[in-house]
Amino acid sequence: MDKTATRKNGDGIFRALTMLFAFSILIILLIMAGEMVWESLPSLRKFGWGFITGSDWDAVQGSFAALPYLYGSIVSSILAILLATPLSVGTALFITELAPHKVGVVTASLVELLAAIPSVIYGLWGILVMTPWLQTTIEPFLIKHLGFLPFFQGAPYGVSMLAAVFILMIMIIPIITSITKEVLLAVPQSQKEAAFALGATRWEMIRMAVIPYGRSGILGAVILGLGRAIGETMAVTMVIGNTPQISLSLLSPAYTMPSVIANEFAEATSKLHTASLMEIGLILLVVTLVINFMARLLLWSVTRRWKGGTP
Amino acid sequence: MSTKIRLDNLNIHFGANHAVKDVSMEVAENSVTAIIGPSGCGKSTVLRSINRMHDMTPSARVTGCIMLDDTDIYSRSVDPVAIRRRVGMVFQKPNPFPAMSIHDNVIAGYKLNGVLKKGDADEIVESSLKRVALWDEVKDRLKRSAMELSGGQQQRLCIARTIAVKPEVILMDEPASALDPISTLKIEELIEELKERYTIIIVTHNMQQAARVSDVTAFFYLGEMIEMGETRKIFTNPEKKQTEDYITGRFG
Ligand SMILES: Nc1ncnc2c1ncn2[C@@H]1O[C@H](COP(=O)(O)OP(=O)(O)O)[C@@H](O)[C@H]1O
Ligand SMILES: [Mg+2]
Numbered sequence: 001m002d003k004t005a006t007r008k009n010g011d012g013i014f015r016a017l018t019m020l021f022a023f024s025i026l027i028i029l030l031i032m033a034g035e036m037v038w039e040s041l042p043s044l045r046k047f048g049w050g051f052i053t054g055s056d057w058d059a060v061q062g063s064f065a066a067l068p069y070l071y072g073s074i075v076s077s078i079l080a081i082l083l084a085t086p087l088s089v090g091t092a093l094f095i096t097e098l099a100p101h102k103v104g105v106v107t108a109s110l111v112e113l114l115a116a117i118p119s120v121i122y123g124l125w126g127i128l129v130m131t132p133w134l135q136t137t138i139e140p141f142l143i144k145h146l147g148f149l150p151f152f153q154g155a156p157y158g159v160s161m162l163a164a165v166f167i168l169m170i171m172i173i174p175i176i177t178s179i180t181k182e183v184l185l186a187v188p189q190s191q192k193e194a195a196f197a198l199g200a201t202r203w204e205m206i207r208m209a210v211i212p213y214g215r216s217g218i219l220g221a222v223i224l225g226l227g228r229a230i231g232e233t234m235a236v237t238m239v240i241g242n243t244p245q246i247s248l249s250l251l252s253p254a255y256t257m258p259s260v261i262a263n264e265f266a267e268a269t270s271k272l273h274t275a276s277l278m279e280i281g282l283i284l285l286v287v288t289l290v291i292n293f294m295a296r297l298l299l300w301s302v303t304r305r306w307k308g309g310t311p
Numbered sequence: 312m313s314t315k316i317r318l319d320n321l322n323i324h325f326g327a328n329h330a331v332k333d334v335s336m337e338v339a340e341n342s343v344t345a346i347i348g349p350s351g352c353g354k355s356t357v358l359r360s361i362n363r364m365h366d367m368t369p370s371a372r373v374t375g376c377i378m379l380d381d382t383d384i385y386s387r388s389v390d391p392v393a394i395r396r397r398v399g400m401v402f403q404k405p406n407p408f409p410a411m412s413i414h415d416n417v418i419a420g421y422k423l424n425g426v427l428k429k430g431d432a433d434e435i436v437e438s439s440l441k442r443v444a445l446w447d448e449v450k451d452r453l454k455r456s457a458m459e460l461s462g463g464q465q466q467r468l469c470i471a472r473t474i475a476v477k478p479e480v481i482l483m484d485e486p487a488s489a490l491d492p493i494s495t496l497k498i499e500e501l502i503e504e505l506k507e508r509y510t511i512i513i514v515t516h517n518m519q520q521a522a523r524v525s526d527v528t529a530f531f532y533l534g535e536m537i538e539m540g541e542t543r544k545i546f547t548n549p550e551k552k553q554t555e556d557y558i559t560g561r562f563g
Contacts, residue, residue: 100369101369188406190404190406191406192367193364193367193402193406194406194408194469195419196364196395197362197364197395197399197400197402197473198395198396198399198419198420198423198472198473198476199392199393199395199396199420199476200420204423208408208419209408212408212409212410213408213409213410
């Protein structure tokens with residue numbers, strides 16, 4: 001009797017302890033958000049909405065507005081997603097449906113290996129290998145053949161929005177691929193057999209049974225990748241050129257929210273400058289939280305459907 | 312009646328597991344053949360070899376010969392996709408496509424032939440659903456998800472989806488085992504109707520069902536076909552002792 005009582009007690013203590021840990025994470029998040037609001041108050045008060053609609057960033061004059069950073073973050077991330085999604089879904093389909101089992105396993109672990117590379121290494125590779133290549137080969141090619149479009153005008157600098165897009169694309173392929181792979185693996189055999197039995201080819205089976213079944217899960221993976229891209233700092237900072245401007249041309253240098261924080265925080269002298277960087281951080285926090293929340297919601301709705309036992 | 316399908320010395324291995332041993336049988340056109348036997352005796356494995364469903368299982372090896380009319384379906388020159396369009400299949404658990412409407416489920420296989428006009432699609436959906444006696448139950452909600460249907464309705468939808476492709480043979484792997492008695496009865500009535508146009512092979516572990524729906528019954532045991540004959544004879548006067556033991560419930 002006594003022994004079970006103590007054991008039950010131990011269980012209760014354990015539960016309380018784990019709950020405390022779980023809550024403390026939430027509390028840390030709340031405190032952090034609160035601090036950030038507090039610290040950015042000077043900038044919030046002074047600039048109001050102008051902070052996200054204006055483009056002027058001048059530490060000497062003490063006037064700060066963040067639109068170019070927002071623009072750089074959103075455009076680079078969205079373009080990266082647009083390029084990475086078909087590649088990732090294709091790779092995941094190859095791993096799960098097309099490749100012989102062993103080839104699939106090897107490909108999957110190689111892709112996962114990509115995720116383990118520190119982002120500063122991507123940045124180094126980007127600056128030493130990719131941007132020179134962009135400058136001498138890709139960008140001149142784009143200017144020559146697609147230069148009539150506003151997106152490919154100007155001089156080839158190498159460091160540019162385009163470089164950031166490519167780096168981000170490579171960096172988010174692993175996460176989208178591996179989540180999509182899990183989603184595809186969860187498509188029941190019975191669904192695939194249903195398609196095959198109707199006389200579908202492998203590709204038709206994928207279109208008929210696999211993709212529709214995994215659709216919202218794949219969308220969740222993509223949004224998670226978007227969150228990752230928006231928050232990425234190091235590698236982007238190294239290749240994007242760090243120029244706060246809004247240019248339609250992908251060949252122009254640009255700037256992102258995480259990059260400006262990393263670059264300027266140490267040297268920010270005025271209180272207003274610090275507050276403005278804080279406010280950018282706050283915007284970034286909100287944007288990534290919303291994106292991650294949406295992705296989780298989608299992935300959750302899929303797993304719930306699977307557990308619900310529909311075929 | 313002419314022979315529609317002929318199995319000749321069919322052997323199926325999964326790795327080292329010899330699941331189907333030297334099976335030879337003939338199936339007459341427009342007949343219903345039931346395959347019975349205890350669980351694990353290779354019923355599904357034989358059935359799935361007839362539309363090359365084992366192609367997707369890397370460990371499976373099929374040897375021997377299966378003739379569909381004059382086509383050796385395992386011949387190198389034969390496209391398995393073409394075979395599966397001639398030999399449709401209904402599975403144990405209803406498996407409609409959950410992301411598609413009732414209408415789209417019925418037309419899913421037929422659409423693989425190429426683009427079709429909307430009127431044609433509607434016509435095929437209607438006639439297929441009528442043939443499985445589901446039309447009156449769903450005609451007002453064709454655009455709704457197939458997942459809103461009951462299990463029995465879903466299974467009839469899967470049959471409609473199969474016959475919309477206009478196959479010659481329909482394979483059914485315990486099509487009613489996941490259904491309630493009334494739905495089971497409906498499926499059995501349906502099989503009776505379908506045999507006018509199709510050759511049907513049905514796997515079942517329900518012996519009453521085999522007796523009710525089939526013309527010919529084959530009894531399998533441990534991967535071998537023990538006995539095959541006219542259903543009435545198998546159930547009243549089987550030749551082999553193992554068959555008799557099974558149908559009288561002494562094992563299995
Ligand atoms: N995909 C598979 N991989 C490996 N072994 C299988 C597979 N399918 C069936 N088998 C084996 O083949 C044998 C016959 O199975 P099955 O045809 O499903 O039996 P039944 O349908 O009569 O219950 C069993 O020993 C089973 O383990
Ligand atoms: Mg079976």
